[in-house]
Amino acid sequence: MSNLLAPQKRERRKQHRPGELLEAALDLFVDKGFAATRAEEVAAKAGVSKGTLFLYFPSKEELFKAVVRENVVKPVSEGALEVANFKGSHAQLLKYLMLEWWRRYGSTKASGISKLIISEAHTFPDLATFYQEEVIEPAMNLLKSVLENGRKAGEFKKFNTEHTALAVIAPMLFLIMSKHSSALCHSGASQPKPEDFIAQHADLIVRGLSFDPSN
Amino acid sequence: MSNLLAPQKRERRKQHRPGELLEAALDLFVDKGFAATRAEEVAAKAGVSKGTLFLYFPSKEELFKAVVRENVVKPVSEGALEVANFKGSHAQLLKYLMLEWWRRYGSTKASGISKLIISEAHTFPDLATFYQEEVIEPAMNLLKSVLENGRKAGEFKKFNTEHTALAVIAPMLFLIMSKHSSALCHSGASQPKPEDFIAQHADLIVRGLSFDPSN
Amino acid sequence: MSNLLAPQKRERRKQHRPGELLEAALDLFVDKGFAATRAEEVAAKAGVSKGTLFLYFPSKEELFKAVVRENVVKPVSEGALEVANFKGSHAQLLKYLMLEWWRRYGSTKASGISKLIISEAHTFPDLATFYQEEVIEPAMNLLKSVLENGRKAGEFKKFNTEHTALAVIAPMLFLIMSKHSSALCHSGASQPKPEDFIAQHADLIVRGLSFDPSN
Amino acid sequence: MSNLLAPQKRERRKQHRPGELLEAALDLFVDKGFAATRAEEVAAKAGVSKGTLFLYFPSKEELFKAVVRENVVKPVSEGALEVANFKGSHAQLLKYLMLEWWRRYGSTKASGISKLIISEAHTFPDLATFYQEEVIEPAMNLLKSVLENGRKAGEFKKFNTEHTALAVIAPMLFLIMSKHSSALCHSGASQPKPEDFIAQHADLIVRGLSFDPSN
DNA sequence: CATGAATGAGTGTTCATTCAT
DNA sequence: CATGAATGAACACTCATTCAT
Numbered sequence: 001m002s003n004l005l006a007p008q009k010r011e012r013r014k015q016h017r018p019g020e021l022l023e024a025a026l027d028l029f030v031d032k033g034f035a036a037t038r039a040e041e042v043a044a045k046a047g048v049s050k051g052t053l054f055l056y057f058p059s060k061e062e063l064f065k066a067v068v069r070e071n072v073v074k075p076v077s078e079g080a081l082e083v084a085n086f087k088g089s090h091a092q093l094l095k096y097l098m099l100e101w102w103r104r105y106g107s108t109k110a111s112g113i114s115k116l117i118i119s120e121a122h123t124f125p126d127l128a129t130f131y132q133e134e135v136i137e138p139a140m141n142l143l144k145s146v147l148e149n150g151r152k153a154g155e156f157k158k159f160n161t162e163h164t165a166l167a168v169i170a171p172m173l174f175l176i177m178s179k180h181s182s183a184l185c186h187s188g189a190s191q192p193k194p195e196d197f198i199a200q201h202a203d204l205i206v207r208g209l210s211f212d213p214s215n
Numbered sequence: 216m217s218n219l220l221a222p223q224k225r226e227r228r229k230q231h232r233p234g235e236l237l238e239a240a241l242d243l244f245v246d247k248g249f250a251a252t253r254a255e256e257v258a259a260k261a262g263v264s265k266g267t268l269f270l271y272f273p274s275k276e277e278l279f280k281a282v283v284r285e286n287v288v289k290p291v292s293e294g295a296l297e298v299a300n301f302k303g304s305h306a307q308l309l310k311y312l313m314l315e316w317w318r319r320y321g322s323t324k325a326s327g328i329s330k331l332i333i334s335e336a337h338t339f340p341d342l343a344t345f346y347q348e349e350v351i352e353p354a355m356n357l358l359k360s361v362l363e364n365g366r367k368a369g370e371f372k373k374f375n376t377e378h379t380a381l382a383v384i385a386p387m388l389f390l391i392m393s394k395h396s397s398a399l400c401h402s403g404a405s406q407p408k409p410e411d412f413i414a415q416h417a418d419l420i421v422r423g424l425s426f427d428p429s430n
Numbered sequence: 431m432s433n434l435l436a437p438q439k440r441e442r443r444k445q446h447r448p449g450e451l452l453e454a455a456l457d458l459f460v461d462k463g464f465a466a467t468r469a470e471e472v473a474a475k476a477g478v479s480k481g482t483l484f485l486y487f488p489s490k491e492e493l494f495k496a497v498v499r500e501n502v503v504k505p506v507s508e509g510a511l512e513v514a515n516f517k518g519s520h521a522q523l524l525k526y527l528m529l530e531w532w533r534r535y536g537s538t539k540a541s542g543i544s545k546l547i548i549s550e551a552h553t554f555p556d557l558a559t560f561y562q563e564e565v566i567e568p569a570m571n572l573l574k575s576v577l578e579n580g581r582k583a584g585e586f587k588k589f590n591t592e593h594t595a596l597a598v599i600a601p602m603l604f605l606i607m608s609k610h611s612s613a614l615c616h617s618g619a620s621q622p623k624p625e626d627f628i629a630q631h632a633d634l635i636v637r638g639l640s641f642d643p644s645n
Numbered sequence: 646m647s648n649l650l651a652p653q654k655r656e657r658r659k660q661h662r663p664g665e666l667l668e669a670a671l672d673l674f675v676d677k678g679f680a681a682t683r684a685e686e687v688a689a690k691a692g693v694s695k696g697t698l699f700l701y702f703p704s705k706e707e708l709f710k711a712v713v714r715e716n717v718v719k720p721v722s723e724g725a726l727e728v729a730n731f732k733g734s735h736a737q738l739l740k741y742l743m744l745e746w747w748r749r750y751g752s753t754k755a756s757g758i759s760k761l762i763i764s765e766a767h768t769f770p771d772l773a774t775f776y777q778e779e780v781i782e783p784a785m786n787l788l789k790s791v792l793e794n795g796r797k798a799g800e801f802k803k804f805n806t807e808h809t810a811l812a813v814i815a816p817m818l819f820l821i822m823s824k825h826s827s828a829l830c831h832s833g834a835s836q837p838k839p840e841d842f843i844a845q846h847a848d849l850i851v852r853g854l855s856f857d858p859s860n
Numbered sequence: 861c862a863t864g865a866a867t868g869a870g871t872g873t874t875c876a877t878t879c880a881t
Numbered sequence: 882c883a884t885g886a887a888t889g890a891a892c893a894c895t896c897a898t899t900c901a902t
Contacts, residue, residue: 031337032337032338033335033337033338035250035251035338036337036338038895038896038897039896039897039898040896040897048862048863049862049863049864050863050864050897050898051862051863051864051898051899051900052861052862052863054897054898054899055861055862059897059898060896060897060898117396117398118334118392118396118398118399119333119334119335119396120334121396121397121398121399122246122247122248122396122397123248123251125397127398128396128397128398129397131398132397132398132399132400136398136399160411160415163411163412163415166386166389166412167386167412167415167416167419169389170385170386170388170389170416171381171382171385173388173389173392173399174381174384174385174388174389177333177388177392180337181332181333181334181336181337181343182336182337182340182343182347183332183333183336183342183343183346183347183351184333184336184351184388196378197378197381197382200375200378200382201382201385204382204419204420204423205419207422207423207426208419208422208423211422229885229886232886253870253871253872254871254872254873255871255872263887263888264887264888264889265872265873265888265889266873266874266875266887266888266889267886267887267888269872269873269874270886270887273873274872274873275871275872275873444864444865447865461767462767463767463768465680466680466768468891468892468893469892469893469894470892470893478866478867479866479867479868480867480868480893480894481866481867481868481894481895481896482865482866482867484893484894484895485865485866488894489893489894490893490894547826547828548764548822548826548828548829549763549764549765549826550678550764551826551827551828551829552677552678552681552825552826552827553677553678553680553681555827557828558826558827558828561828562827562828566828566829590845593841593842593845596816596819596842597816597842597845597846597849599819600815600816600819600846601811601812601815603815603818603819603822603829604811604814604815604818604819607763607818607822611762611763611764611766611767611773612766612767612770612773612774612777613762613763613766613772613773613776613777613781614763614766614777614781614818615777626805626808627808627811627812630805630808630812631812631815634812634849634850634853635849637852637853637856638849638852638853683874683875683876684875684876684877685875685876693883693884694883694884694885695876695877695884695885696877696878696879696883696884696885697882697883697884699876699877699878700882700883704876704877705875705876705877
């Protein structure tokens with residue numbers, strides 16, 4: 001009973017172990033990549049010994065999968081909620097969505113997970129499928145529904161839903177990859193702010209959608 | 216005499232070795248990543264022994280650089296040539312460039328190299344720098360010069376060069392990542408053709424550039 | 431409690447590992463040279479696996495340095511201590527030093543290290559420098575200080591410090607090389623005792639130092 | 646017939662090949678040691694291809710042995726001749742011998758061979774025996790005979806022949822090792838001239854021999 | 861449960877040696 | 882005879898994983 005009401009510190013720690021390991025692993029994986037992160041580092045960062053890590057996760061690969069599963073699903077479902085409650089034009093909603101995604105996901109550490117999965121997909125095919133189903137597809141569906149609703153409302157005209165959804169996502173992904181890959185971090189002096197880039201892209205798309213080229 | 220006209224088998228082999236190794240390396244690197252590809256595998260795939268590989272390339276890293284030079288740098292510089300010789304409006308040139316890049320690079324196996332570098336840049340900083348200098352910067356410069364020339368010709372109006380160049384590249388990169396990462400390969404039924412997506416995006420951008428929003 | 435008084439087997443092992451590895455390494459290095467000794471052999475001789483060796487010593491070179499420190503640097507610094515505490519004439523001290531160095535270093539397995547370094551210095555410049563700094567220079571300085579003090583005390587006359595120090599060291603080194611190179615191990619019947627040779631040489635030198643040739 | 650009287654250049658070259666290879670090998674082995682010298686380097690230095698080297702010497706080890714055999718026997722026999730013809734006191738002869746050995750052997754490239762053999766003796770036991778028998782023993786015998794003759798002539802008094810012979814050789818060997826091992830090349834400012842060191846040592850020994858300590 | 865000492869498979873690179881030309 | 886392209890054994894070092902304590 002006492003342990004239901006007031007668990008000892010030790011016990012509470014124990015229950016938190018997996019979480020602490022997951023968090024340490026997230027940081028390290030995002031920072032250095034999967035292969036370059038040593039199991040011992042993760043353990044050390046979580047304040048436990050190497051052996052303990054393997055007590056909770058049967059292998060480094062499983063640890064990685066757990067990190068992904070833990071960190072990847074949340075942002076999408078939050079987006080869906082806001083869409084449902086949004087007051088305003090569909091154009092505004094679309095812009096808002098793009099900027100908020102960047103602010104709440106793209107610009108955070110968590111976006112490193114996306115980069116990671118995309119990078120390591122061939123090593124973890126099941127993870128790729130998982131990401132596909134749990135993230136990409138829901139996000140695409142959310143996006144498509146916004147577009148379709150905009151069309152129904154007469155706001156958006158003549159567009160290919162699939163293409164346009166991709167056009168919305170492409171710059172986000174581009175920025176995320178830029179942020180996490182030194183190969184893209186164009187060292188040129190005029191590094192533009194991601195927010196501005198997103199905003200401009202959002203404008204570009206909305207303008208394109210609002211205008212019927214066949215007219 | 217015959218050896219003046221036709222090299223001996225050994226000799227003929229020698230001249231083909233680098234190419235065979237490069238091709239094998241391209242396949243393997245794209246398939247499995249840089250780190251996960253063993254030097255011996257490359258040699259085996261090219262039909263030679265491990266030692267022979269190092270006869271032609273001083274290290275795995277140099278082999279990789281050679282692969283990049285052969286498969287990535289070339290298309291970019293070819294692009295530059297065509298830009299110089301292009302007859303037509305700047306809008307047409309920009310569209311042409313985007314579609315040709317896709318056709319000649321994005322849609323080929325070689326584009327896997329871009330995915331790979333972006334993925335592994337963190338673990339191999341030298342390669343990232345090399346890619347930056349040999350690929351990203353020349354490509355960006357080419358793009359910017361097209362945009363600037365379009366502005367000088369009065370064809371393109373009011374745009375941020377850097378942002379716009381990124382906007383041109385972003386969808387290309389998005390498609391390349393999609394193509395090479397199963398995590399993004401939207402298995403949904405209505406898989407759109409990349410060419411169409413590029414074409415539409417090109418239109419979107421050209422329309423945006425031709426139209427002065429402040430008017 | 432018992433673990434306060436007596437460490438577990440594992441623990442006890444751990445404390446002995448470095449010593450066991452050092453001993454195995456000394457044997458092998460002296461026997462086969464640095465380059466020709468494989469890390470795995472050392473581990474095997476110490477009864478552990480290759481990996482364990484690198485758990486205690488970060489590289490083969492560091493292992494070697496540790497062997498030198500343990501087996502060569504120590505005797506030299508012990509010599510320094512005794513010099514400081516010696517009661518007797520400087521002539522006696524010099525003789526004592528030479529004989530003790532032979533007894534405590536030259537005649538032991540450890541002297542093979544000197545032979546080894548001299549032999550392989552060219553191939554491993556780092557080791558040569560290390561030996562220079564940690565062994566040769568301290569030993570020369572010790573020797574020179576004995577000679578200078580003997581001069582100040584009026585016991586030794588008219589001598590070139592550098593030459594004389596070398597003259598003291600030369601026969602030691604000669605014996606060490608003889609002992610460890612079968613090319614020099616004069617298999618002739620009348621193999622003289624090294625101790626006697628050293629003793630005689632010490633006499634020779636002391637006599638030379640005590641006598642002023644210009645008189 | 647014509648090839649007996651006037652061999653073509655080619656032919657003459659051919660006959661010189663082994664010698665040129667031997668010479669190149671000598672330089673390189675002395676300079677970089679046995680292991681660090683690559684067979685290809687030797688071939689290149691001799692102006693032939695890798696394959697040709699193995700046409701004349703079945704292996705790198707045999708090449709090394711040939712180099713030693715070729716370069717090591719001459720100096721000793723020359724010394725013997727001069728001893729037989731020397732006019733002067735035995736003390737003078739002894740000094741002369743030491744200085745001449747240094748001048749004609751110790752100070753030349755050829756002395757690198759001695760260093761090499763001593764260093765690599767354990768890898769080439771038969772070479773060590775060869776060196777023992779062809780160099781060390783003859784040299785020791787020559788030396789001993791000089792000493793014994795000096796005794797018979799009443800010039801040298803009360804000495805242990807074996808020890809004294811070693812005392813004569815020791816500084817030579819010390820200097821040779823110093824010259825060829827960076828581990829002994831005491832970087833201290835006052836690097837004494839080898840000739841002076843030898844001269845002083847010769848004096849020391851002669852003095853010791855001329856003086857009967859029991860008197 | 862937790863530890864950390866021990867393991868050993870795995871890999872880039874070198875170089876003596878071979879052999880087809 | 883001479884060449885140099887090709888070979889493959891050898892070796893230091895890393896790190897995920899195990900298991901005795």
